[in-house]
Amino acid sequence: MGSEKKGWDYSQLRKYDISLEQIPRLDYQDPKVDELMAENEPVVITGSKLVKSAEKWNLDYLEKHMGNGDFTVFISRNYKFKYYDEKKILQKLPNNETNRGVEFTPPTKMVEMKLPEFIKRLKEWKRGDERLYLQQGLNDTVGPAIVRDFLKFDWDFCNSIQKKQNWGPLTSNHLLIGMEGNVTPCHYDEQQNLFAQVQGYKRCILFSPDQFDRLYPHPVYHPHDRQSMVDFERPDYSKFPKFKDIKGCETVMEPGDVLYIPIYWWHQVESLMRGDHTITINFWYKNGPTGPITYPLKSHHKVAVMRNVEKMLLEVLHDPKEIPPLMRALVLGRYT
Ligand SMILES: CC1(C)c2ccccc2-c2ccc(C[C@@H](CC(=O)O)C(=O)C(=O)O)cc21
Numbered sequence: 094m095g096s097e098k099k100g101w102d103y104s105q106l107r108k109y110d111i112s113l114e115q116i117p118r119l120d121y122q123d124p125k126v127d128e129l130m131a132e133n134e135p136v137v138i139t140g141s142k143l144v145k146s147a148e149k150w151n152l153d154y155l156e157k158h159m160g161n162g163d164f165t166v167f168i169s170r171n172y173k174f175k176y177y178d179e180k181k182i183l184q185k186l187p188n189n190e191t192n193r194g195v196e197f198t199p200p201t202k203m204v205e206m207k208l209p210e211f212i213k214r215l216k217e218w219k220r221g222d223e224r225l226y227l228q229q230g231l232n233d234t235v236g237p238a239i240v241r242d243f244l245k246f247d248w249d250f251c252n253s254i255q256k257k258q259n260w261g262p263l264t265s266n267h268l269l270i271g272m273e274g275n276v277t278p279c280h281y282d283e284q285q286n287l288f289a290q291v292q293g294y295k296r297c298i299l300f301s302p303d304q305f306d307r308l309y310p311h312p313v314y315h316p317h318d319r320q321s322m323v324d325f326e327r328p329d330y331s332k333f334p335k336f337k338d339i340k341g342c343e344t345v346m347e348p349g350d351v352l353y354i355p356i357y358w359w360h361q362v363e364s365l366m367r368g369d370h371t372i373t374i375n376f377w378y379k380n381g382p383t384g385p386i387t388y389p390l391k392s393h394h395k396v397a398v399m400r401n402v403e404k405m406l407l408e409v410l411h412d413p414k415e416i417p418p419l420m421r422a423l424v425l426g427r428y429t
């Protein structure tokens with residue numbers, strides 16, 4: 094990103110000790126876009142009209158047209174919005190023991206909020222206040238004008254990608270309204286994601302699934318399943334030594350950009366500091382049928398295998414503490 098007018102500068106990015114390449118930015122008509130997506134490689138698609146009908150979605154327009162339904166808003170006392178799965182907080186073990194001895198305090202609160210209140214708190218926010226992040230699945234509770242804009246998304250564009258890449262059905266669109274400086278910490282999802290930037294600038298840092306052993310995800314049974322345990326701002330290299338070798342890629346998204354976040358790819362997303370609020374719409378698709386399995390397995394297949402092994406071991410051993418000794422006995426000295 095040279096000196097051309099880009100509407101942001103490096104002082105608005107958080108500093109990490111991570112080596113990052115640039116994610117390619119290609120025009121939506123460039124055939125290389127399809128090639129990269131077919132390889133499950135991330136790419137920033139520019140110039141599409143995917144969410145052009147939403148470019149007028151500023152806060153006043155949304156306040157006027159979003160209807161008076163409740164919206165899901167996450168509240169955090171710091172700038173991080175680390176996702177947790179509520180269903181995994183209080184889980185019963187088969188022998189009726191709760192929590193598997195996991196003490197978990199949710200790092201964010203999830204509340205239902207009317208849009209005018211959310212916008213008021215966004216506008217009145219000052220340093221030290223709690224931060225807010227609206228993350229609402231777009232459904233029919235929104236007002237008719239928003240439905241009209243939604244229907245005017247360039248569905249031919251994303252439908253043609255879905256078909257070309259042989260993806261499964263579109264499962265959801267989420268409207269994300271974040272405060273400047275908000276960070277969604279590093280995690281992976283099990284869906285293909287077309288991440289469309291509508292307002293403001295968002296920095297996306299991505300890592301391939303083969304960086305799994307450098308990002309130390311929480312155990313599968315943990316509420317923070319799929320999220321990295323490493324705090325990028327203060328990495329604990331004694332607990333997570335391989336994080337030092339991490340290799341990733343990044344981009345700063347501008348309004349109109351569409352980032353392809355391939356299934357199982359790790360991503361950390363931050364709304365630029367001092368960059369005003371951001372608005373994003375994501376398009377999540379189920380993955381298509383896995384084609385002919387080739388060997389050695391692709392790294393994202395290995396992640397799926399590891400998840401299944403963890404689930405099976407937990408099912409039979411009951412106690413998570415029994416997993417490391419059993420895995421060591423199985424591997425050390427035998428599969429070296
Ligand atoms: C994980 C979570 C909370 C969730 C649970 C259940 C249904 C939907 C979603 C959902 C949707 C978007 C985000 C944030 C976004 C990154 C960013 O823009 O901050 C991102 O990570 C992505 O688009 O994949 C996060 C979530």
Ligand SMILES: [Zn+2]
Nearest residue numbers: 280281282360
């Ligand atoms: Zn995600």
